[in-house]
Amino acid sequence: NAGVTQTPKFRILKIGQSMTLQCAQDMNHNYMYWYRQDPGMGLKLIYYSVGAGITDKGEVPNGYNVSRSTTEDFPLRLELAAPSQTSVYFCASRPERVATSAEQFFGPGTRLTVL
Amino acid sequence: RKEVEQDPGPFNVPEGATVAFNCTYSNSASQSFFWYRQDCRKEPKLLMSVYSSGNEDGRFTAQLNRASQYISLLIRDSKLSDSATYLCVVKLNTGFQKLVFGTGTRLLVSP
Numbered sequence A: 001n002a003g004v005t006q007t008p009k010f011r012i013l014k015i016g017q018s019m020t021l022q023c024a025q026d027m028n029h030n031y032m033y034w035y036r037q038d039p040g041m042g043l044k045l046i047y048y049s050v051g052a053g054i055t056d057k058g059e060v061p062n063g064y065n066v067s068r069s070t071t072e073d074f075p076l077r078l079e080l081a082a083p084s085q086t087s088v089y090f091c092a093s094r095p096e097r098v099a100t101s102a103e104q105f106f107g108p109g110t111r112l113t114v115l
Numbered sequence B: 001r002k003e004v005e006q007d008p009g010p011f012n013v014p015e016g017a018t019v020a021f022n023c024t025y026s027n028s029a030s031q032s033f034f035w036y037r038q039d040c041r042k043e044p045k046l047l048m049s050v051y052s053s054g055n056e057d058g059r060f061t062a063q064l065n066r067a068s069q070y071i072s073l074l075i076r077d078s079k080l081s082d083s084a085t086y087l088c089v090v091k092l093n094t095g096f097q098k099l100v101f102g103t104g105t106r107l108l109v110s111p
Helices: none
Strands: A004-007 A010-013 A019-025 A031-037 A044-051 A054-057 A064-066 A076-078 A087-094 A110-114 B004-006 B011-014 B019-025 B032-038 B044-050 B055-057 B060-065 B070-075 B084-091 B099-101 B105-110
Touching (some): B011 B019, B019 B084
Parallel strands (some): B011 B105
Antiparallel strands (some): A031 A044, A031 A087, A044 A054, B084 B105
């Protein structure tokens, strides 16, 4: 299993540009999440999904959109990039029911800079 | 007040030392507790869950005090490879398994 994969690893955007951060998992996990991590800050939840066709906002959804057409893929869309969106973006997944753990499996992250 | 608070460190310790990290959480409805490890420029990975009775995994011991809303992690016989940031994580009682992450405590183990 590849686990959770993310592309691209790095990206520089100009203000106002758009891009899609890709996330895929091959573990058949229903739950998927997008986080951002700013320097010296904890991970903040942007959006999450509990299954194909079902998505909802997290703590910091403004400026982002998501879709979940398949169990495997959970892309994150930035429509009008702003410098405040400079961050490291992590995608994570977990199975629907795990008896004793809430472990989330993270992808390697995408480092995004908006200039 | 932050939902999960940690001392950012860094904690600088020599190999073989014992070091302890603390964490406090503000939401009394928090359901489960974890320590994640994050290496520099890498993704977080689960280190261990934290149980009310306390639990141990090799050189790592985690403790939970629900009355004081306090979690701790003790690392004995520190290794160079323990150098990382340790994230205190709380799971809230929501339908989508929301995790709340602390900002992390950085540990540097030197020879």
